[in-house]
Amino acid sequence: xxxxIEGGRVVDxxxxxxxxxxxxxxxxxxxAIGAKPAGFAAKRTLDAxxxxxxxxxxxxxxxxxxxxxxxxxxxxSELEAACAGGVTSLACPPDTDPPLDExxxxxxxxxxxxxxxxxxxxxxxxxxxxxxxxxxxxxxxxAQAGCVAFSQADRPIADTQVLMRAMQYAATFGYRVWLRPxxxxxxxxxxxxxAEVATRLGLAGVPVLxxxxxxATLIALAxxxxxxxxxxxxxxxxxxxxxxxxxxAGVALTADVALHHVHLCDVDIGWFDPLAxxxxxxxxxxxxxxxxxxxxxxxxxxxxxxxxxxxDDAKQxxxxxxxxxxxxxxxxxxxxxxxxxxxxxxxxxxxxxxTSRAGDILGRANAGRxxxxxxxxxxxxxxxxxxxxxxAALRSQxxxxxxxxxEVQGRVRATLVDGEIVFEQ
Amino acid sequence: xxxxxxxxxxDANGGLRHLLTLEGLPAAVITRILDTAVPFAAIGEREVxxxxxxxxxxxxxxxxxxxxxxxxxxxxxxxxxxxDVINLNxxxxxxxxxxxxxxxxxxxxxxxxDIFVVRHSESGAPHLxxxxxxxxxxxxxxxVNAGDGRHQHPTQGLLDLFTIxxxxxxxxxxxxxxxxxxxxxxxxxxxxxxxxxxxxxxxxVVAPRTLVPTxxxxxxxxxxxxxxKGVAGCDVVVMLRLQNERMKGALLPSTGEYFKEYGLTPxxxxxxxxxxxxxxPGPMNRxxxxxxxxxxxxxxxxxxxxxxxxxxRMAVMSIIAGNPGPRE
Numbered sequence: 001x002x003x004x005i006e007g008g009r010v011v012d013x014x015x016x017x018x019x020x021x022x023x024x025x026x027x028x029x030x031x032a033i034g035a036k037p038a039g040f041a042a043k044r045t046l047d048a049x050x051x052x053x054x055x056x057x058x059x060x061x062x063x064x065x066x067x068x069x070x071x072x073x074x075x076x077s078e079l080e081a082a083c084a085g086g087v088t089s090l091a092c093p094p095d096t097d098p099p100l101d102e103x104x105x106x107x108x109x110x111x112x113x114x115x116x117x118x119x120x121x122x123x124x125x126x127x128x129x130x131x132x133x134x135x136x137x138x139x140x141x142x143a144q145a146g147c148v149a150f151s152q153a154d155r156p157i158a159d160t161q162v163l164m165r166a167m168q169y170a171a172t173f174g175y176r177v178w179l180r181p182x183x184x185x186x187x188x189x190x191x192x193x194x195a196e197v198a199t200r201l202g203l204a205g206v207p208v209l210x211x212x213x214x215x216a217t218l219i220a221l222a223x224x225x226x227x228x229x230x231x232x233x234x235x236x237x238x239x240x241x242x243x244x245x246x247x248x249a250g251v252a253l254t255a256d257v258a259l260h261h262v263h264l265c266d267v268d269i270g271w272f273d274p275l276a277x278x279x280x281x282x283x284x285x286x287x288x289x290x291x292x293x294x295x296x297x298x299x300x301x302x303x304x305x306x307x308x309x310x311x312d313d314a315k316q317x318x319x320x321x322x323x324x325x326x327x328x329x330x331x332x333x334x335x336x337x338x339x340x341x342x343x344x345x346x347x348x349x350x351x352x353x354x355t356s357r358a359g360d361i362l363g364r365a366n367a368g369r370x371x372x373x374x375x376x377x378x379x380x381x382x383x384x385x386x387x388x389x390x391x392a393a394l395r396s397q398x399x400x401x402x403x404x405x406x407e408v409q410g411r412v413r414a415t416l417v418d419g420e421i422v423f424e425q
Numbered sequence: 426x427x428x429x430x431x432x433x434x435x436d437a438n439g440g441l442r443h444l445l446t447l448e449g450l451p452a453a454v455i456t457r458i459l460d461t462a463v464p465f466a467a468i469g470e471r472e473v474x475x476x477x478x479x480x481x482x483x484x485x486x487x488x489x490x491x492x493x494x495x496x497x498x499x500x501x502x503x504x505x506x507x508x509d510v511i512n513l514n515x516x517x518x519x520x521x522x523x524x525x526x527x528x529x530x531x532x533x534x535x536x537x538x539d540i541f542v543v544r545h546s547e548s549g550a551p552h553l554x555x556x557x558x559x560x561x562x563x564x565x566x567x568x569v570n571a572g573d574g575r576h577q578h579p580t581q582g583l584l585d586l587f588t589i590x591x592x593x594x595x596x597x598x599x600x601x602x603x604x605x606x607x608x609x610x611x612x613x614x615x616x617x618x619x620x621x622x623x624x625x626x627x628x629x630v631v632a633p634r635t636l637v638p639t640x641x642x643x644x645x646x647x648x649x650x651x652x653x654k655g656v657a658g659c660d661v662v663v664m665l666r667l668q669n670e671r672m673k674g675a676l677l678p679s680t681g682e683y684f685k686e687y688g689l690t691p692x693x694x695x696x697x698x699x700x701x702x703x704x705x706p707g708p709m710n711r712x713x714x715x716x717x718x719x720x721x722x723x724x725x726x727x728x729x730x731x732x733x734x735x736x737x738r739m740a741v742m743s744i745i746a747g748n749p750g751p752r753e
Contacts, residue, residue, distance in 0.1 A: 194639045195639055195640050196639075196640045196643040196644075198638075198639070199638040199639055199640055199641055199643070199644065200448065200614075200643075200644060201548055201549065201576055202548040202573070202574050202575030202576030202577065202611060202614055203548050203549075203574075203575075203576075204575075205638075205639055207639070271433065271445075271549070271552045271556075272548070272549030272552045272553065274553075313525060316525065316527055316553070316557075317525065317526065317553070318526065318545065318547035318548070318549050318550040318553055318573075318574075319547070319548065319549045319553075320547050320548065320549075320574070321547055
């Protein structure tokens with residue numbers, strides 16, 4: 001279908017600029033930005049006056065819960081949430097049941113996702129069989145089946161020899177390895193940042209060392225193996241500093257931070273609020289400030305929603321027993337805008353963290369870009385529209401978010417994938 | 426769920442609705458509980474040990490984690506207040522059938538419970554229950570925390586405060602040393618909160634570094650790693666129970682070495698003030714954290730603590746149920 005998005009402000013995160021222009025879409029691609037091509041007749045015109053026209057958002061971590069956890073969420077519910085959140089490409093971690101360690105599972109997932117919606121679902125394959133950290137998976141087969149990278153989700157590899165070999169093998173084929181720095185022992189049993197709040201509440205702590213010890217190991221191994229390392233879910237000031245130093249030393253690595261870590265810290269646990277239970281745990285205000293600075297100066301490349309829909313039964317439990325994570329696909333845009341506003345980061349640069357730079361990490365050249373000729377994956381949003389985060393306002397099957405009750409700004413008006421409107425309001 | 430953003434134990438007027446933690450409990454509320462417990466302690470010495478303050482009320486002892494001593498003292502306290510007492514050992518029943526804590530609470534509330542006395546192995550479980558009751562319009566049902574994980578054991582903290590006040594009168598010039606496994610101790614957390622609120626100028630924790638919680642100084646204590654320095658000049662020495670399972674990991678090498686370094690012997694007690702009292706929440710491990718000569722010695726107030734515990738629990742239940750004070 002030929003569509004003209006008229007009168008909006010086009011934000012190009014790669015060029016780092018924004019300008020008023022119409023966007024013309026034909027045959028699933030962006031046909032022109034600005035003047036209408038000769039002979040172009042739009043079947044549909046979207047009025048984007050006062051709105052921003054940006055590339056569709058790219059989310060580096062969204063758990064769709066299939067296969068295995070359909071009682072928490074389904075592809076149906078979560079892809080609808082993605083569309084409503086302006087997310088057009090997402091990577092799903094391998095921590096399904098069974099984990100994404102076999103090509104057949106990956107093919108099934110991508111096929112089911114494709115059959116349902118137009119959101120591009122990019123599975124991240126398991127780096128080791130069953131995520132057990134002992135034997136590496138058939139990475140070449142998994143990559144052929146559609147995996148964009150390999151990861152352990154939230155299960156660290158304790159055996160550093162296995163970790164090194166997994167990196168060597170991945171590097172052989174040029175595959176990316178996405179790992180969350182997490183020492184298998186230092187944070188064992190811990191549920192909260194090991195500091196005053198955890199001490200006060202009597203919660204077992206996860207020290208910052210659990211992140212930095214593992215991160216130092218990952219960086220050393222990445223340097224030697226030459227693997228393309230993506231560091232997932234940085235949580236501490238010291239972690240940001242290690243990434244900054246590694247980048248300065250020329251190590252090929254990228255890093256992301258979870259959306260909730262950009263805004264919250266351990267004090268937000270209040271009196272044991274299970275909605276504030278995360279892995280890695282929410283850390284101190286100093287850590288949060290360092291993460292925000294790291295994002296602003298580019299040390300941290302991307303914000304991941306770290307979307308994790310959890311059913312009420314698994315959340316309404318004593319803090320340590322509650323399942324970690326929050327539903328976040330629909331909050332990725334407004335909470336990124338909130339950070340940009342508070343940190344005075346210009347819109348194109350802020351959006352780059354959830355579009356083009358995330359797309360680079362995904363290894364998909366067109367993801368998160370708004371250029372003539374690329375597939376028309378677009379997010380059209382009203383940057384000033386305010387709404388309150390409430391259970392009923394969310395399309396995700398998971399209603400678990402510590403941001404309930406918060407008034408946010410930024411509302412998606414239309415989402416396009418491959419030039420088709422997949423969401424509109 | 427958002428009820429957990431605020432401390433749910435006080436009502437809109439600052440009255441005590443639930444007793445979940447001593448942290449943040451105003452000094453006036455603590456003092457009122459201690460004052461209310463004084464005449465209750467006298468009741469224990471009477472021929473007839475009952476008062477009708479909780480007649481017709483149902484007190485459910487919900488023990489998700491086993492405890493004979495605490496459950497028994499709560500049971501005695503409730504019975505002396507003439508309440509109906511129902512003991513439930515949930516650890517062995519519902520949750521093993523897959524029922525959640527809140528399911529259990531909903532069912533028992535439907536049986537017209539007035540007070541839940543909750544013991545749970547997870548920190549924060551009583552808060553979860555209290556927030557759930559508050560959020561579902563059942564704030565007339567009260568929760569008393571009888572120990573949650575490593576978090577708090579507020580009635581133990583109150584009976585410790587009652588005991589200290591009984592023997593030492595004023596908190597404002599005291600040195601109190603809390604010795605042992607502070608990391609895993611809900612007793613220590615409650616006592617520290619209460620002592621700090623009542624203006625105790627010198628609160629010390631004494632333990633090897635493996636058993637000191639991170640940034641514990643932020644709660645208003647001084648940390649000592651050496652026993653002889655930690656107890657020097659103290660008015661009160663509180664010994665904590667060392668759980669046997671702590672010996673399995675890398676926290677401590679052996680009970681023998683622990684006793685040698687941190688066990689309270691007459692020699693170490695001699696470093697405290699001559700009139701220092703010795704406390705212990707029980708049950709004691711003789712020869713592990715405390716020498717029998719001290720436990721049974723004249724400065725030990727460990728058995729009076731148990732007796733005072735009943736009076737303090739009577740005071741807590743009568744206050745939250747809205748019937749403070751016995752009629753003479």
